[in-house]
Amino acid sequence: MIGVLKSLTATMGTFMRKPVTIQYPTEHRKVPERERAFPILLWDFNIDEPFCTGCHACERACPVECMTVTMRDNPLFAEGKSKRRKIIDEFYIDYGRCMRCNICVEVCNFDAIAMNNTWSGHELSTVDRKELILDLDQLLDLSKRKDLQAWDPAAETRASTEGRPQPPIAQVGATEDAPAAGEPLTVAERSAEEQDSPPTP
Amino acid sequence: MTNDPDLPAMTYDPELETIDLNINIGPQHPATHGVFRMVLVVDGERVEDLVPHIGYMHRGAEKLSEHMDYRQAIGYQDRTEYLAQFNAELCYVQAVEKLAGLVPPERAEYIRVILAELNRISSHFMFLGAFGTDLGVFGTSFTYAFRERENLLDLFEEVSGDRLMYAYFRPGGVAWDVPHNFVERVKWVCDQALIGAKDLDTLLTDNEIFIARTLNIGKLSIEDAIDFGASGPVLRACGLKFDLRRDEPYSIYDRFDFDIPVGSNGDSYDRYLVRLEEIRQSVRIVRQAIDQMPDGPILPEKLPRALRPAAGEVYMRCENPRGEYGIYLISRGSTQPYRLRIRSSSFCNLAALKHMTVGHYVADAVTILGSIDIVLCEVDR
Numbered sequence: 001m002i003g004v005l006k007s008l009t010a011t012m013g014t015f016m017r018k019p020v021t022i023q024y025p026t027e028h029r030k031v032p033e034r035e036r037a038f039p040i041l042l043w044d045f046n047i048d049e050p051f052c053t054g055c056h057a058c059e060r061a062c063p064v065e066c067m068t069v070t071m072r073d074n075p076l077f078a079e080g081k082s083k084r085r086k087i088i089d090e091f092y093i094d095y096g097r098c099m100r101c102n103i104c105v106e107v108c109n110f111d112a113i114a115m116n117n118t119w120s121g122h123e124l125s126t127v128d129r130k131e132l133i134l135d136l137d138q139l140l141d142l143s144k145r146k147d148l149q150a151w152d153p154a155a156e157t158r159a160s161t162e163g164r165p166q167p168p169i170a171q172v173g174a175t176e177d178a179p180a181a182g183e184p185l186t187v188a189e190r191s192a193e194e195q196d197s198p199p200t201p
Numbered sequence: 202m203t204n205d206p207d208l209p210a211m212t213y214d215p216e217l218e219t220i221d222l223n224i225n226i227g228p229q230h231p232a233t234h235g236v237f238r239m240v241l242v243v244d245g246e247r248v249e250d251l252v253p254h255i256g257y258m259h260r261g262a263e264k265l266s267e268h269m270d271y272r273q274a275i276g277y278q279d280r281t282e283y284l285a286q287f288n289a290e291l292c293y294v295q296a297v298e299k300l301a302g303l304v305p306p307e308r309a310e311y312i313r314v315i316l317a318e319l320n321r322i323s324s325h326f327m328f329l330g331a332f333g334t335d336l337g338v339f340g341t342s343f344t345y346a347f348r349e350r351e352n353l354l355d356l357f358e359e360v361s362g363d364r365l366m367y368a369y370f371r372p373g374g375v376a377w378d379v380p381h382n383f384v385e386r387v388k389w390v391c392d393q394a395l396i397g398a399k400d401l402d403t404l405l406t407d408n409e410i411f412i413a414r415t416l417n418i419g420k421l422s423i424e425d426a427i428d429f430g431a432s433g434p435v436l437r438a439c440g441l442k443f444d445l446r447r448d449e450p451y452s453i454y455d456r457f458d459f460d461i462p463v464g465s466n467g468d469s470y471d472r473y474l475v476r477l478e479e480i481r482q483s484v485r486i487v488r489q490a491i492d493q494m495p496d497g498p499i500l501p502e503k504l505p506r507a508l509r510p511a512a513g514e515v516y517m518r519c520e521n522p523r524g525e526y527g528i529y530l531i532s533r534g535s536t537q538p539y540r541l542r543i544r545s546s547s548f549c550n551l552a553a554l555k556h557m558t559v560g561h562y563v564a565d566a567v568t569i570l571g572s573i574d575i576v577l578c579e580v581d582r
Contacts, residue, residue: 003407010403011341020348034380036362063273101276101368102376115362 028119033149037121038095039104039113041088041136043143049076050140051112052088058104058113066097067104088112091139095124095132116142117149221249224563228257233570234331235577239554246562251555255548259581266541271297271372271508274541279366281543282579284327287313287320287357288521290370295451296517296528297372301510303501309374310453311494315387316360316369318483318490322394323353324522325476325483328574329401332473335571336414342404349397352390359386372508374500387491391484398480405473415470419557419569422467429556430549433524434479435573438464438471445520456493457486469572476574479522507536523547523574545579 022029039058044051054071072089076082104113115121120142126132142148227238236257242250262281266274275290282289291313298305305313326346333342354364360379361369369376380386405411421431423439436443444461446454462478464471510532518527524546531540550573558566 001409003409003412007404007408007411010345010400013403014345014400020351032359032362032380034359034362061273063269063276099276099280100363100366101273102362103272103368106376117362 031117031119031122031149033117035115035117035121035149036100036102037116037118038098038100038124039093039139040116040121040142040148041091041139042112042114043140047076047082047084049074049082049084050088050136051110052091053084053086053110053112054088054091055086055109057107057109061103061107063101063103064097064099066094066099068092088136091136093134093139095134096129114143114148118142118147120147219244226566228254231334233577234575237570237575237577237580239566239570241558241563241566243563248558248561248563248566251558251566253551253554255551255577255580257581258577262582263541263543267538270536271301271510271538274538275370276366276368279368280578281545281582282521282523282526282576283365284576285317285320285324285522286365286367287316287370288324288519289526290367291317291452292517292519292521292526293528294370294372295519296515296530297508297510299517300513300515300530300532301372301508303373303504305374306498306501307495308378308497309499311490312375312379312499313370314452314454315487315490315494316357318487319353319356319387319390321483321522322480323350323357324574325480326350326353326394326397328476328522329405329473332571332574333405333411335567336411338405338411342401345397345400345404349394349400352393356386356390371500373504374498378499384491384494387487391487394480394484398477402477406477412470414565414568415473415572416468417466418469418561418565419572420466420468421553421557425556426467426553429553431524431553432546432549433521434472434475435524435550435553437462438475439467440465445518445525449518451517451519453490454486457489459483459486469568472572472574476522509534509536518544521546523576523579524550526579543579543582545582547573547576547579551575551580 042051043049053074054069056069056071059065059067059069069091070089071086074082074084074087076087077085100115102115105115124132221242221244224241224243225238226241227233228236233239238254238257240252240254241248242252260280262277266277269277275293278289278293279286294313297303326349330343330346330350333346334340357367358364360383361367361376421429421435421439423436423441426436426439426441431439432443440463442461442463445451446459447461459482460478462475462482464475512532512534514529514531516527516529518525520526525544526546527542527544529540529542529544530538533539554570554573557569561569
């Protein structure tokens with residue numbers, strides 16, 4: 001009996017505490033800036049084209065093979081406006097397959113892909129799973145609207161992934177002073193990288 | 202058959218025999234912690250025999266890992282041990298490091314140990330909550346434990362970006378550095394965890410109803426526990442002071458001062474007490490680690506773009522919240538493991554389930570299953 005009464009003191013103590021519940025559909029918890037929902041593509045506002053050149057690095061590194069990438073010649077390169085020789089033509093990500101491991105972000109040579117760190121990456125329920133296969137326009141939409149959260153600057157300077165500065169989120173909402181996209185990989189570099197990467201099973 | 206003169210004469214046919222009843226629990230049952238099916242043979246209320254059926258959640262994580270390079274397989278470790286993901290990842294990346302000869306920097310080691318210990322706390326909170334629910338403390342202990350677990354998950358989300366499938370450790374270190382307010386956050390979370398442990402302690406430990414349901418239920422002797430290959434709190438509750446963090450220190454565990462709680466009786470109540478005390482000991486480790494944590498890089502200077510360990514094999518075992526978690530890796534010099542085998546602690550602890558349950562009541566079968574803190578994903582892999 002004494003033990004049960006002692007248990008009740010714990011219940012009473014909690015009764016006095018402030019509730020920690022969040023009324024979810026009406027109010028949203030703030031997600032941290034490192035939130036990893038689903039991968040999206042980033043838009044280069046300087047040149048008005050995606051950062052992505054369609055180099056297939058993410059497609060090959062994806063453990064669950066949820067990506068489909070094709071590239072084409074960049075018309076803006078021919079006009080001399082862009083440094084990217086190739087540009088993404090079609091990009092599909094199957095969110096139903098994606099396991100949100102962040103590997104595509106890490107292997108990207110152009111910082112063209114990032115994990116959606118907003119609530120829109122979580123509330124994706126659909127009635128048809130075909131709607132979870134996103135095309136290029138849908139993938140670029142969030143970056144074009146500049147809705148992504150930026151990482152905190154202190155972490156940005158110290159953090160690094162594979163020797164390169166993390167995160168690509170720094171390019172989110174890029175304006176005039178944004179870092180220009182790097183040189184595209186040469187054919188030799190790309191084939192060297194291909195040998196390093198695991199063959200697709 | 203008594204011949205009570207007050208009762209009307211009953212027809213008794215000696216040819217008529219009583220038969221045992223088969224009761225099926227699961228595969229989808231709130232008390233089986235996942236898709237686990239057990240068939241109980243009961244005589245009245247007493248369990249005569251128990252046949253566990255596993256394999257409902259088999260995804261072939263080991264086979265799938267053979268088609269992936271060493272980094273891609275990290276994600277499957279999270280999904281194997283979905284309550285102690287950092288611990289499972291730690292074991293895996295250490296196996297790869299042993300194979301490839303990588304030495305992680307100091308800072309990365311500390312980050313890993315801090316997160317692994319915090320994950321142990323969150324896993325034990327999950328146990329305390331779910332165990333109460335198994336016993337019929339409906340919702341109370343569960344909500345208390347989850348309130349505390351939520352603080353930990355929030356921290357993990359701030360560090361790694363995900364609430365459950367962290368994929369944060371890498372062979373050679375961690376994926377990226379911790380946020381700038383990490384130290385303060387960890388200290389706060391440790392304080393909260395102790396408050397939560399105290400709440401649950403007050404709620405359950407001296408509660409007569411809880412004691413009546415758990416004391417002397419599912420007893421296991423040290424010899425039997427060793428024979429079944431039980432590990433972790435199930436083994437320590439029997440009284441054997443065996444903890445890989447102390448007996449075979451991996452990572453940097455030899456630098457910390459902590460106690461290993463042991464039980465004496467080997468029953469469900471002792472398993473509960475051991476886990477409750479382990480929360481406090483983990484907080485001790487985290488507090489020491491956070492004070493010692495140095496600055497510096499989080500990945501080695503020269504990390505190859507694609508890991509190609511030399512041909513060889515390695516077995517790495519770690520103390521997970523549920524016991525010994527082992528990774529056996531064979532490399533043939535390619536970017537993919539030739540074989541990846543997971544030694545899961547839940548599977549071995551589950552082997553002792555029949556031995557512990559036979560002779561107890563049906564309701565106690567649920568208690569005992571809950572007390573070994575089972576993760577079915579880890580059993581089936």
